[in-house]
Amino acid sequence: MLPLISQARPRRRRVKSLHRLLTLRLVLLLALIGGAVVWSVDKGRQASELSRQQQAELQRELVTAKERLTQHLKWHHLASRLHSLAVEFNLEFELLTLDPDRSDARISHLTGELITLHQALNTLDLQRERSSGTPLETSLAPLLENVWMLTDIGEELLDTPSSNHRLQLYRDSIDPLESIISTIKQVDDWLEQDNEKMRARVDRVVSEARTRMDEQAGLMTRLQQDLLLILVGTPLVALFMLRGFFGELRRRIEGLERYAQSIGGEAVLLPPFSSRDALGRLAVQLGLMSRKIRFSLKEAREARSEAENLAYYDTLTGLENRRLFYDNLEKGLLAVDRYAEMHTLLLLDLDNFKHVNDALGHEAGDKLLVHVAQALRDSVRHDDHIARLGGDEFAILARHSREAGAELARRLLQAIAMPFIFDGHQLRCSASIGIAVLGDDGDSATALMKGADMALYLAKEKGRNNFQYYSSRLQKRVQQKIVLANEIRDGLAHGEFFLVYQPQFETRSLRLCGVEALIRWNHPEKGVVNPDQFVPLAEETGLIGELGEWALRQACKDARRHSRPGNELAIAVNLSAKQFNDENLVNTVIAIRDEAGLVPGQLEIEVTESLLLEDIELSILRLEKLQQAGIRIAIDDFGTGFSSMNYLKKLPVNVLKIDRAFVSELPGNEKDGAIVEAVTHLAHRLGLRVVAEGVETKAQFAYLRALGCDVAQGFLLSKPVRIEGVLSQRDPHAALLSLGQQTELAFDS
Secondary structure: OHHHHHHHHHHHHHHHHHHHHHHHHHHHHHHHHHHHHHHHHHHHHHHHHHHHHHHHHHHHHHHHHHHHHHHHHHHHHHHHHHHHHHHHHHHHHHHHHHOOOOOOHHHHHHHHHHHHHHHHHHHOOOOOOOOOOOHHHHHHHHHHHHHHHHHHHHHHHHOOOOHHHHHHHHHHHHHHHHHHHHHHHHHHHHHHHHHHHHHHHHHHHHHHHHHHHHHHHHHHHHHHHHHHHHOOOOOHHHHHHHHHHHHHHHHHHHHHHHHHHHOOOOOOOOOOOOOOOHHHHHHHHHHHHHHHHHHHHHHHHHHHHHHHHHHHEOOOOOOEOHHHHHHHHHHHHHHHHHHOOOOEEEEEEEOOHHHHHHHHOHHHHHHHHHHHHHHHHHHOOOOOEEEEEEOOEEEEEEOOOHHHHHHHHHHHHHHHOOOEEEOOEEEOOOEEEEEEEOOOOOOOHHHHHHHHHHHHHHHHHOOOOOEEEOOHHHHHHHHHHHHHHHHHHHHHHHOOEEEEEEEEEEOOOOOEEEEEEEEEEEEOOOEEEOHHHOHHHHHHHOOHHHHHHHHHHHHHHHHHHOOEOOEOOOEEEEOOHHHHOOOOHHHHHHHHHHHHOOOOOOEEEEEEHHHHHHHHHHHHHHHHHHHHOOOEEEEEEEOOOOOOHHHHHHOOOOEEEEOHHHOOOOOOOHHHHHHHHHHHHHHHHOOOEEEEOOOOOHHHHHHHHHHOOOEEOOOOOOOOEOHHHHHHOOOOOHHHHHHOOOOOOOOOO
């Protein structure tokens, strides 16, 4: 029995050892499986964490890109507006230099907008690289300085009447203008480069995310291979389950890779799967990221489109604006040079557009501009360019010859003349057109616009509602006007103007009862120049206001210097249309009269009847204020305009002056005699004095005296003389004694 027992014990020990070995193997297998699971979970967690980090980084990049894109769009909007303002400022400056009669209001408005743009640029916070010396950092400060310099030039221009100084200011404005345009181009190029860098960074982050996903896919593949080696001998079901699990994991990773590659494309795709694990959450986050990217890109495209519309098109009419039209004009010049094409530039300005705004409001004016814009579209070909340059000024660039351009201008005038209904009112307008031919009349956009503007000005001179062509003769005429206008300004500054006075005598007593002040110009080269040679130009250029104010002040001083208490010299001074339409007219005249120390009734203001009838109600109001201040009012050249008895009885006047045209043929012309007799009788019935101008013969004087005319002036009595010579005359004309006048002549001496 003992041997059997001894043999059994070792066997039981061996069996136990096998069980232990099996248990150990199972434990080792389970440990390996558990370790593999733990390792897999840890790697999955790390991969998920990396995915979240990558997603957060990509989202940060997108937010940064959107913010920077928004700032860039703000810059493009400000830069495009600044470019447009700078070019328009330069053009208005040039036009003002060529035509000083143009209003400074546009320069003032442009200067104000430049100041606003300067403030906006100064506060613009473009997100940019922090490294020093970037193009933006080196360019933005000079840009602000040049904008401010251009603003200072504009403000100095508004405060400077001298044309020479304005010409110098114009030359000074060229450098900052060119620097502004160059700087805008540099900053635009840098921002374009910055956008490319930003796009590259976003692409890099997406690429890194794709790389991480590839790495994760590779990691899972290796894990699958290792687990397959470890699980050899485990049930096939477990093996198939593990293979199915890792196969699904791989398919999901590949699906995420393909989905990540589609982000930013045109097609809108849904996430490949949705689950609560890390990969499922990553798929959902990638879907949200895709929508945000598409939304940001859509906003960027819309903002870019809106910026382009603001930069190149007029917001009211939808036509091209000045900036885009100048670009097309330059392209037209290239076509003329390269392909010998014919192009015509037409510059169009509405006649009396201001009256529509004043009478019916700016809404009616805007509707009229839209109506005119449509009429222009309907009158040109589809490949012609139409632009609204500002206000009521339009431009057309047409592929026409010189002769065809004239036919187009006629069609445009007819189309614009068609009636337009607004708020129950039938509006009609006309236009003036200036035409320049590309190649023939200039080889640059600026030169062509100048030429067309000169032709437009000539069309307005010729009565409006017509068109005129630019020519070298017109250029010479404008240059002569500019030279003469500058000489007038210099003459005012150097005291070259002086006054002469034509005495006025009572027809009954031959007593000197007053003088009329007449301006003369002692030109340093031409000698004494009569007013008909420079007054019309002074009216065109706006210098008549300054010239007329000087004449009024000087006449009042002369009257005061040659008057004695109780024996004052009455003096008459003509007012120009610009002076009379000045809203400060009454205060200015009274201030000059009081400054000279004239007594009430000593100063007489002469205005023409046509001027008074332009705005009869306003004329009555101003004349009443002048008359209440003790200033006498005379209607000059009475009868030469459209005289209205209804208005005459309303106007607060003291004197009617019969124009020399009705006196020159007396007493032989019965019609002129009837007119003079009727005017004299009418004036006396209204309590007015009658003054006859241009009396040159004794027969005229005798006839006027017989009709009852109160006062006469003319070469028969005295030529215009200096103030000292007025009172030195003892006898207006010795020949008058033969008329039978025996009354002693009474003169103030």
